[in-house]
Amino acid sequence: MNPRSIFVENWGIKLISLALSLTLWFYVTSKGKTEMTLTVPLELRNIPQGMAVVGNVAGSLEVRIQGQERILRDTTVAEKMAGIIDLSLTRVGENTVHISPDDIKRPPDVTVTHMSLSEIKVKLEPLVRKTFRLKPVLHGAPAAGYRLAQIIVTPQKISVEGPESLMTALSRLQTLPIDIQDAKEDMTVEPKIDYQGQPVKLLDKNIAIRLIIERVNR
Numbered sequence: 001m002n003p004r005s006i007f008v009e010n011w012g013i014k015l016i017s018l019a020l021s022l023t024l025w026f027y028v029t030s031k032g033k034t035e036m037t038l039t040v041p042l043e044l045r046n047i048p049q050g051m052a053v054v055g056n057v058a059g060s061l062e063v064r065i066q067g068q069e070r071i072l073r074d075t076t077v078a079e080k081m082a083g084i085i086d087l088s089l090t091r092v093g094e095n096t097v098h099i100s101p102d103d104i105k106r107p108p109d110v111t112v113t114h115m116s117l118s119e120i121k122v123k124l125e126p127l128v129r130k131t132f133r134l135k136p137v138l139h140g141a142p143a144a145g146y147r148l149a150q151i152i153v154t155p156q157k158i159s160v161e162g163p164e165s166l167m168t169a170l171s172r173l174q175t176l177p178i179d180i181q182d183a184k185e186d187m188t189v190e191p192k193i194d195y196q197g198q199p200v201k202l203l204d205k206n207i208a209i210r211l212i213i214e215r216v217n218r
Contacts (some may be wrong), residue, residue, distance in 0.1 A: 034069045035113065037062055040081045040104065042120070046088035051124045052163045052199065053087075061099070062116035067109055081106050087122060094123045125163040129203070132173040134158050136191065136209050140181025148180065150212040158207060162200040170200070180211060187211040 041060050044053060061083055071077065082105045085097055098119045101112035134153050142148055160173065175191035188210045193202060 033066060034072055035064055035066045036072050037064045038078050038081060040078070040083055042083040042085055044085050044087055044122070046086050048087065048090060048124070050127050051090075051092065052127050053122060054125050054163045054165065054199075055123045057122055058117060058120045063104055063112050064114040065106065066111045066113050067107075071107060071109060077107060077110070085120065085122075087124075090122060090124055092124050092126060094121060096120075097122055125165055127161055128164045128167040129159055129161045130167050130170065131157050131159045134191070134193070134207070134209075135172060135174040137175050137177050137194070138211075139177035139179045140183075142180060142213050143182040143184045145216050146184055146213050147216050148183075148211060149214040150210075152210040152212070154206075154208045154210070155204060159203040160200050161203055162198065166198050166200065170198075175209070178209065178211070180213075183211070183213050186213055 039060050039062050042058055044057070047053060063081070063083075065072070065081075083099060084103050084105055085099070086103075087095075087097065090097065096119050099115065099117055101115065104112050104115070106112065133156065136151055136153065138148070158173070160167075160170075162170070174194050176194050178189055178191060180187065188208055191207060191209050193207075
């Protein structure tokens with residue numbers, strides 16, 4: 001038998017069979033599919049070296065996803081999703097970063113069919129370092145008959161780093177209040193720095209403030 005005749009004979013029936021097979025395959029693969037809407041976090045990655053993100057940036061977006069019902073029914077599916085925003089090509093100033101479904105990290109066999117955002121605005125500023133003498137802020141007073149004789153800050157100067165606009169406006173650095181109420185002996189504390197809610201990074205470690213308390217001679 002001519003091998004070609006196997007494909008030529010009854011080609012109409014074979015074509016119908018192929019169409020039925022494809023229809024059945026699409027039916028089986030699509031059966032049980034569903035859609036749902038989730039709010040997923042946005043993660044900023046690959047911030048250029050020496051720069052910082054400033055201002056308000058969208059922290060999440062809504063996505064509509066499609067997949068097998070058994071997959072989407074998993075209560076951990078939302079934890080496996082995030083929008084990955086690559087900032088490696090951004091520059092100083094305001095940038096418009098586009099978001100596509102490919103930027104959404106998601107479980108296998110899950111498709112993103114819609115997103116509430118297609119782009120976000122991200123502003124970058126250079127990171128600037130400055131050095132300050134740390135000013136201790138004290139609360140209260142030593143016990144009666146005692147006095148604060150000396151304050152020793154180690155190291156004498158500390159360095160901080162932050163966005164250019166913030167560091168330009170920052171003229172001093174101080175601690176959160178250190179309680180010395182009714183103190184009768186020397187104290188050494190690791191102070192907490194008052195950053196006033198700003199994204200400033202402390203570059204020095206092992207900062208300590210020693211408070212020398214003396215009895216008042218009468």
